[in-house]
Amino acid sequence: MLHKVLMDTVGSQAARLLSSEHGLPVADVEKQLKAMLQSALSRLDVVSREEFETQQTVLLRTRERLEALEKRVAELESRP
Template sequence: MLHKVLIDAVSSQATRLLMSERGLPPPELEKHLKALLQSALAKLDVVSRDEFETQQAVLMRTRERLEALEKRVEALEQRTPPPTT
């Protein structure tokens, strides 16, 4: 719900900037739009691309290690007879 409210707010502010009577020059308009978007993104719970890729690499290595450990456990279980009760 917060995302919709934020998007609506950004949209209305961007529309005001674009329809402004003072007619901002393109570089100034771009600067204002970037600031508006950066402010909106800062309010969202997002991570940078670098942080995402770092965590993705960590997850991939963890999965590989888990799979290797699962194979080792399976091999050990096949070598050892089950305990008798």
């Protein structure tokens, strides 16, 4: 969804600027800019917000488990 909003916004704004400066048809410029943006975004190695938040939760749980294990090991090592 962000990709579409970004493409629409940037595409339409750039198309208006280019068409007013160079006399190009807005629809043609906007179409070409959207295609270029889509191509650039598809090459990026990104994850969705949902996937990021899921992985963040997994990492937090893993960190908590690691800390508990480290504490347990320290307790066991301190025994005579």
